Amino acid sequence: MDLHHPIAIRIRGVTNSFGDQVIHQDLDLDVRNGEILGVVGGSGTGKSVLMRTIIGLQQPRHGEIEIFGEPMLGADAETQLDLRRRWGVMFQGGALFSTLTVAENIQVPLREFYPNIGPQLLDEIAAYKVIMAGLPANAGPKYPSELSGGMKKRAGLARALALDPQLLFLDEPTAGLDPIAAAAFDELTQNLCRTLGLTVFLITHDLDTLHAICDRVAVLADQKVVAVGTIPELLASDHPWIQAYFNGPRGRAASAAVASHPAKES
Amino acid sequence: MTDMADIVIDQDGSIARVRVTGRLTLAGLGNVADRLDALALSPAQIDLSGVERMDTVGAWVIQRFVERTGAKIVGAHPDAQRLIALVHATERDVRVRHEPPFAPLRVINEIGEAAILAWQTLLGLVAFFGSVVIASWDLIRSPRRIRVNAVVHRFELVGVKALGIIGLMSFLIGIVIAQQGAVQLQQFGAEVLTVNLIGRITTRELGVLMTAIMVAGRSGSAFAAQLGTMKLTEEIDAMRTIGVSPMEALVLPRMLASIIMMPLLGFYATLISIIGGGLFCWISLEIPPVTFVQRLQEVIPLTDLWVGLLKAPVFGGIIAMTGCFQGLQVSGNAEEVGLKTTAAVVQAIFLVIVLDAFFAVFFTQIGWI
Numbered sequence: 001m002d003l004h005h006p007i008a009i010r011i012r013g014v015t016n017s018f019g020d021q022v023i024h025q026d027l028d029l030d031v032r033n034g035e036i037l038g039v040v041g042g043s044g045t046g047k048s049v050l051m052r053t054i055i056g057l058q059q060p061r062h063g064e065i066e067i068f069g070e071p072m073l074g075a076d077a078e079t080q081l082d083l084r085r086r087w088g089v090m091f092q093g094g095a096l097f098s099t100l101t102v103a104e105n106i107q108v109p110l111r112e113f114y115p116n117i118g119p120q121l122l123d124e125i126a127a128y129k130v131i132m133a134g135l136p137a138n139a140g141p142k143y144p145s146e147l148s149g150g151m152k153k154r155a156g157l158a159r160a161l162a163l164d165p166q167l168l169f170l171d172e173p174t175a176g177l178d179p180i181a182a183a184a185f186d187e188l189t190q191n192l193c194r195t196l197g198l199t200v201f202l203i204t205h206d207l208d209t210l211h212a213i214c215d216r217v218a219v220l221a222d223q224k225v226v227a228v229g230t231i232p233e234l235l236a237s238d239h240p241w242i243q244a245y246f247n248g249p250r251g252r253a254a255s256a257a258v259a260s261h262p263a264k265e266s
Numbered sequence: 267m268t269d270m271a272d273i274v275i276d277q278d279g280s281i282a283r284v285r286v287t288g289r290l291t292l293a294g295l296g297n298v299a300d301r302l303d304a305l306a307l308s309p310a311q312i313d314l315s316g317v318e319r320m321d322t323v324g325a326w327v328i329q330r331f332v333e334r335t336g337a338k339i340v341g342a343h344p345d346a347q348r349l350i351a352l353v354h355a356t357e358r359d360v361r362v363r364h365e366p367p368f369a370p371l372r373v374i375n376e377i378g379e380a381a382i383l384a385w386q387t388l389l390g391l392v393a394f395f396g397s398v399v400i401a402s403w404d405l406i407r408s409p410r411r412i413r414v415n416a417v418v419h420r421f422e423l424v425g426v427k428a429l430g431i432i433g434l435m436s437f438l439i440g441i442v443i444a445q446q447g448a449v450q451l452q453q454f455g456a457e458v459l460t461v462n463l464i465g466r467i468t469t470r471e472l473g474v475l476m477t478a479i480m481v482a483g484r485s486g487s488a489f490a491a492q493l494g495t496m497k498l499t500e501e502i503d504a505m506r507t508i509g510v511s512p513m514e515a516l517v518l519p520r521m522l523a524s525i526i527m528m529p530l531l532g533f534y535a536t537l538i539s540i541i542g543g544g545l546f547c548w549i550s551l552e553i554p555p556v557t558f559v560q561r562l563q564e565v566i567p568l569t570d571l572w573v574g575l576l577k578a579p580v581f582g583g584i585i586a587m588t589g590c591f592q593g594l595q596v597s598g599n600a601e602e603v604g605l606k607t608t609a610a611v612v613q614a615i616f617l618v619i620v621l622d623a624f625f626a627v628f629f630t631q632i633g634w635i
Contacts, residue, residue, distance in 0.1 A: 085293070098599035103362040114292060121299050124330070125323055127360035130354055132322070140362040146600040164292055164321035195352050196322065197345070 005069040008033045008167055009054060012145040016049055024050050025223040027063070028125040033204030036193055036200040038210045039229075041220030047091070047203045051169055052219065054201070055089055056080065063204045069169070082148065085113050087167035088160030093176065096144040102130065103140040108134070109162045125162075133158035134188050150181040155187075161192070168198050174206045186212045206255035207246075219245075271298045271317075271324070281631055282309040286315030288308070290324030299327045302479030308335040315341030325349035329357070341475035387613075393564065394591045398521065401513040414521050423486045425531060432480050435469075436535040439476060440542025443467060448551055461561040461589050464543035469570040473536030474528075475622055478581040480526060482614040486589035488521050493593025494603040501593070512594075521586040528582030529575050536574060569634040579624050588614040 009031035015022040023046035031037045033075050051059040054065055056072065065072040067083050073084070088109075096105050103126040110117060110125060115123075130140050133154045142153060153173055160168060173189065176180035189211040193200050203211065208216055211231065218228045221241045227234055232243055245251055269288040276283040284305070288294055291381070320343075329350050332339060338346070342367050348561075366599065367375065367575075405412055447463040493516060502512050548555040592610035596602045629635075 029555055099601045101363065110292075116297075117295075118300065121327075121413045125324065127358075128326060128356045130324070131356035131358050132352075137358045137360045141364045143599065164323060195348060245600055263479050 003106055004033065006033055007067060008032070010064075010066040011050075011200065012064045014050075014053060014065065015047065015061040016053060016058065017061055022061070022223055024053075025135075029218055029225045029228065031199060031201055032216075033068075033199055034197060035215040036190070036202060036213055037199065038214035038217040038266065040205070041204045042241065043221040046223075047101060049172055051171060051201065053091075054210075055169060057085065064164070066097060078152060085109075086165055087163040088163060090153070090156040090160040090168040090171065090173060092171045094144065094156035096152060096155055096159065098144050101141050101143055102135070102147070102158070103127070105144070105155060105159050106130070106162045110194070113163060120129045129158045130159055132192070133161065134184070134239075142266070148186070150177050153177065154186065157188075160184065161196075164196070166197070167197060168200045168203075170200060170202045172203055172205065174204065174209055174238060182206060182208065184214070189213060207251055208257065210219050210259040211254050268622035269318070270294045270296045272296075273298055273301055275305075275307075281311070282307050283311045284309045284331075285313040285316055287318075288326070289319045290314075290317050290327070291321040292323045294319075295323060295327065302327060302331045305331075305335075309337050311340050312337045313458055313622055314339060314343070314346055316405055317343070317346060320346045320349055322349055322353055325353045325561075329353050332431065332439070348501075352622060364505070390595070391588070391591055394594075395587060397513060398517065398587060401511070401518055405514065407520060410517055412522075413515060416515070416519035417522050420519050421527060423488070424481065424520075424523045425527035428481065428484055428531060429534065431484075432477055432531055432535050432536050434466075434472065435476060435480060436538040437542040439472060440539035440544075441546045443472070444543035444546035445550070447566050449547075458553070458561075459546060460543075460551060461558055462552065462565045464540060464547075465562045465566045467572055468539040468543070469625075470573045471622070473516065473580065474532035474574045474578045476529055477532045477535045477578070478528065478618045479615055481524065481531065481582065482546065482572065482585045482589075482611055482618065485520075485524065486585045486614045487607050487611050489586060489589030490593040490607040493590055494596035497594060497596045498598075498603065499599070515569050515585075516589045517594075521583055524578045524582035528585075529578035532574060532578040545577050567634075569629075573629050573634055574623070580582055580621060584617050584621065585614045588617065
């Protein structure tokens with residue numbers, strides 16, 4: 001596996017359907033190494049299904065998926081396991097194990113993949129991941145039911161980062177957060193992505209997130225990716241959904257906000 | 267594939283230097299962390315020029331070593347420097363788990379907590395019983411609010427669907443009592459009294475008691491798990507906000523169904539037990555069915571049937587009440603549903619047996635022997 005492969009995820013001709021209902025038809029998408037790709041689309045266009053297909057939770061009808069140049073579908077169990085430790089996934093609701101504390105949640109993938117790590121180092125790793133994900137220092141021994149929505153998301157991110165992945169999948173990370181927490185989460189994602197050299201596949205409805213941190217945006221509609229590009233490039237498209245999305249009242253507000261506060265981009 | 271991480275120690279005169287090579291990542295770390303920890307000497311420098319790749323775990327191991335020994339990092343790649351700076355910045359006094367308390371104290375603590383929990387459960391159960399009575403009174407005053415559909419649906423789940431298993435269980439229990447009784451009574455040449463034994467013990471005690479235990483296991487647990495899950499998913503809160511009382515919509519139909527179904531199931535269980543015992547008597551003791559029924563009529567007073575059937579609705583109420591009460595106590599996570607379901611079944615069976623003892627004394631005292 002070549003971790004410097006220019007294309008982190010390469011999807012070709014993927015078709016997904018549930019019964020008669022076709023979700024994706026011959027879908028193509030490239031995610032470049034080191035970028036933050038935002039994935040947008042109306043409800044029911046299969047954003048989450050696409051993510052589940054890439055990480056192997058959903059078997060597509062046909063099509064090809066390559067991760068760092070390595071074919072994912074039909075790979076043997078060992079290759080799949082090796083690929084699995086290259087990525088971290090944060091699910092929409094956090095999907096934290098409710099009977100484990102935050103620290104234990106972070107340690108689950110570490111114990112699973114690297115059983116030889118000593119308990120002392122395991123605790124230290126959990127400790128700095130807690131801080132890295134922006135959780136307060138006393139969050140380690142807490143149970144998920146004792147956390148607020150924003151803290152659950154951060155704990156989910158900490159667990160996704162447990163294995164130091166190259167690829168990070170985030171499913172609506174800012175949904176349900178207040179604007180301040182959402183902006184803080186965006187900044188955290190961007191910082192981690194830059195310092196750790198992550199490639200991020202980010203599903204979102206949040207226009208502010210798209211404007212603030214995404215390098216490129218992929219638009220899902222009509223069962224495929226209708227456009228990929230930077231936001232100005234997408235604005236030039238005449239696809240009706242893209243126009244309605246970015247030039248709707250909320251889209252204008254978000255882009256105006258970015259224009260008046262030039263991004264804190266490095 | 268590249269190499270696993272490794273360390274080499276150079277002793278150049280008085281200056282010691284640790285050289286780290288290979289992949290300093292989670293996958294390539296191997297035992298390097300332990301070896302660095304075990305290092306007795308304090309080197310002046312740690313040379314990272316041989317490191318091919320590093321992740322935050324590798325950076326953490328280096329940072330930890332530097333902090334312990336005060337060694338200077340040399341030859342680090344800019345990426346490595348950045349990662350080490352990152353983990354250095356995240357270093358905080360973080361608690362990973364709660365400190366386990368001093369062991370004897372913990373035992374006392376646990377005993378105390380269990381006692382408080384038991385007391386609170388008792389109070390809660392009494393309070394719950396009170397609110398059930400109030401809700402029932404409200405319902406009696408305006409009977410149109412009774413949810414007939416829900417009650418009938420519960421009839422099916424609690425009663426009709428339990429017929430198979432309760433029938434099988436009772437049939438086997440009837441045979442076992444007859445067989446064990448016959449073996450003992452034969453020693454006195456009194457095997458004909460087996461009929462008395464079967465007839466009286468099943469109508470007075472076992473028919474209803476075993477049914478209650480089965481209903482507690484089937485329906486009491488189901489009530490606790492259903493209500494517990496609804497509590498977790500905030501369905502019960504949603505009900506309250508819409509103005510539907512959970513007591514009226516969830517608890518009372520279940521209580522009503524159990525109270526009505528328990529005597530019916532108990533009577534059915536008694537009947538099947540007697541049939542099982544009668545079959546054994548016929549085959550093994552050669553007492554023909556006609557004689558068996560005739561003897562039954564002679565030896566079982568009608569009060570025995572009342573003893574059994576009067577207890578049954580009380581047991582049904584107790585089972586439904588503990589099930590619903592424990593279900594509504596669920597809060598937090600999925601494991602809680604399991605714990606409360608277990609508690610519901612254990613408490614229901616316990617209360618049923620305690621009450622059964624009281625009933626036994628009571629009925630004997632009033633002369634229903």
